[in-house]
Amino acid sequence: MIVEATxxxxxxxxxxVLDGIDLEVAEGSVFALxxxxxxxKTTTIRILSTLTRPDAGELRVAGFDVVREPAKVRGxxxxxxxxxxxxxxxxxxxxxxxxxxxxxxxxxxxxxxAAELLERFDLVDAADRRxxxxxxxxxxxxxxxxxxxxxxxxxxxxxxxxxxxxxxxxTMWDAIRDLVRTGTTIFLTTQYLEEADRLAxxxxxxxxxxxxxxxxxxxxxxxxxxxxxxxxFTSAAALGAAAGLLGGFADQERLVLSxxxxxxxxxxxxxxxxLRAAAVVPAQVSSHRPTLDDVFLALTTxxxxxx
Amino acid sequence: MSYAISDSMxxxxxxxxxxxxxxxxxxMSIVLPLLMMALFVYVFGGAINxxxxxxxxxxxxxxxxxVGYGAASTAMSVADDMQKGMxxxxxxxxxxxxxxxxxxxxxxxxxxxxxxxxxIGAAIAMGFCPSASLVEWVAxxxxxxxxxxxxxxxxxxxxxxxxxVESASALSFFMLFLPYLSSxxxxxxxxxxxxxxxxxxxxxxxxxxxxxxxxxGTPIGDQxxxxxxxxxxxxxxxxxxxxxxxxRRISD
Numbered sequence: 272m273i274v275e276a277t278x279x280x281x282x283x284x285x286x287x288v289l290d291g292i293d294l295e296v297a298e299g300s301v302f303a304l305x306x307x308x309x310x311x312k313t314t315t316i317r318i319l320s321t322l323t324r325p326d327a328g329e330l331r332v333a334g335f336d337v338v339r340e341p342a343k344v345r346g347x348x349x350x351x352x353x354x355x356x357x358x359x360x361x362x363x364x365x366x367x368x369x370x371x372x373x374x375x376x377x378x379x380x381x382x383x384x385a386a387e388l389l390e391r392f393d394l395v396d397a398a399d400r401r402x403x404x405x406x407x408x409x410x411x412x413x414x415x416x417x418x419x420x421x422x423x424x425x426x427x428x429x430x431x432x433x434x435x436x437x438x439x440x441x442t443m444w445d446a447i448r449d450l451v452r453t454g455t456t457i458f459l460t461t462q463y464l465e466e467a468d469r470l471a472x473x474x475x476x477x478x479x480x481x482x483x484x485x486x487x488x489x490x491x492x493x494x495x496x497x498x499x500x501x502x503x504f505t506s507a508a509a510l511g512a513a514a515g516l517l518g519g520f521a522d523q524e525r526l527v528l529s530x531x532x533x534x535x536x537x538x539x540x541x542x543x544x545x546l547r548a549a550a551v552v553p554a555q556v557s558s559h560r561p562t563l564d565d566v567f568l569a570l571t572t573x574x575x576x577x578x
Numbered sequence: 579m580s581y582a583i584s585d586s587m588x589x590x591x592x593x594x595x596x597x598x599x600x601x602x603x604x605x606m607s608i609v610l611p612l613l614m615m616a617l618f619v620y621v622f623g624g625a626i627n628x629x630x631x632x633x634x635x636x637x638x639x640x641x642x643x644x645v646g647y648g649a650a651s652t653a654m655s656v657a658d659d660m661q662k663g664m665x666x667x668x669x670x671x672x673x674x675x676x677x678x679x680x681x682x683x684x685x686x687x688x689x690x691x692x693x694x695x696x697x698i699g700a701a702i703a704m705g706f707c708p709s710a711s712l713v714e715w716v717a718x719x720x721x722x723x724x725x726x727x728x729x730x731x732x733x734x735x736x737x738x739x740x741x742x743v744e745s746a747s748a749l750s751f752f753m754l755f756l757p758y759l760s761s762x763x764x765x766x767x768x769x770x771x772x773x774x775x776x777x778x779x780x781x782x783x784x785x786x787x788x789x790x791x792x793x794x795g796t797p798i799g800d801q802x803x804x805x806x807x808x809x810x811x812x813x814x815x816x817x818x819x820x821x822x823x824x825x826r827r828i829s830d
Contacts, residue, residue, distance in 0.1 A: 317666075320670045321669070321670060322666055322669055322670060322828075324829070342672055345670055345671055345672040346672040348670065349670065349671075350666060350667065350670035352663040352666045352667065353663070354662060354663045355663070356662065356663035356664045356666060356667040358592070358596060358664070360595070360596045360599040360600060361592070361595060361596065361599075365595070369588060369591075369592055370667075370671075372584070372588040373585060373588055373668070373671055373673050374671065374672075375581060375584070401599070417667070418667075427670075
């Protein structure tokens, strides 16, 4: 395991931010920390990347103790924070060369590495323009390029696509997948379920500083059950009759009956046949596969607050 | 150790490049003192009796006014790095992240050297007539450098704990105001006694008296040693303070 944490705790004053987190990330995999704002995602990433001291917990990155050997950890990781840490008044190339010089590649080494990374992140044309002229997506890619100068083993990405338009988001996802192909381990946080679903091998759902769920995207989807059919009726009487016939969950307000399904056409046919035989015909039928959104809502909804 | 130096050099190069390209700040840091000098020499100066041509009296004060302005913009640059995530990037790299402050302080000294040179050049064009020997010039420049370095470290320290770039800019008000309560523009003897007490015992007055004495031959007396003691003391205190404030900012 290239990243390991046991019993990670952190509090600011009387506010507990992380309340005993255990996690493991396999080398070369993508790990996503998913959760709403304030769940403790950023704090976890800041602690693992040596920026913040934990109150308790055993933490190792690439075999090094995060608290006792921060300098060694810093040598094998890179951090790309929530806000692109790039200098607006420097050109893209100057930014990457600066990062290379700080990683002690030497002047020629830093220049060569910058040229390579600018090419890889499709920033060659803009390389000698000041960053203030860049779009949001270009800034993020430059930020990532700066993080990669020394070929880190583990890359921490804090909400890498927050605020990006869909096209830039797709480009960023491609860049992240490319990194995985070269054997780099990715530890990312996100508020987007789709992002975790598309990129991550393992997903941890964090809520109020605790682990709400952990597993693959499929594991998590399985936890909220399989497919379902939503049948909408035009009267409460019809809804009641259909519920008596089929079971399932009746939403009295929206006049919708949700019934479990195996997702096949045969099941849909049999449901509709049963309803026609009883002379209660739904106005609309829709079929739903569970998304991570369902998981997310099911897991992170506070008690007493409806989803 | 050699990495500590090369990291600092990288960050100094960055700060100087950023400073050179931040045209607004650069122009302001040169134009503002020139305007102030023109204002004092041509508007107020005629009514202020200093026993010498007013331009000869006012140049050191204008230079220290620039220092205040320069320090404030240094505080803002540092605060900007602390707020916008650059500090997190640097701290997650295997380097001494303190180099970011070294970079800003060095750029601040360079910017002040530039604006001071422009001010002195403009002053000479306006009739400033320094009588200093080479040794006196070197001494004046050395004292100013010490003072600028002290103020830059102070600004870097305050900038690193500022909650925002805006609050760091509030420093400029204080730094720009201080020279008025000194012998920069009027002799302190003309002030009411309670202000005289402040103005004669704040660091700017001995620094100004010493630079004025070195450049134009007015009597220095023991002000030279007092100025040197203030500058060295401030430099040490500012550096220690900046180190402590920076440590505090990065520990959470």
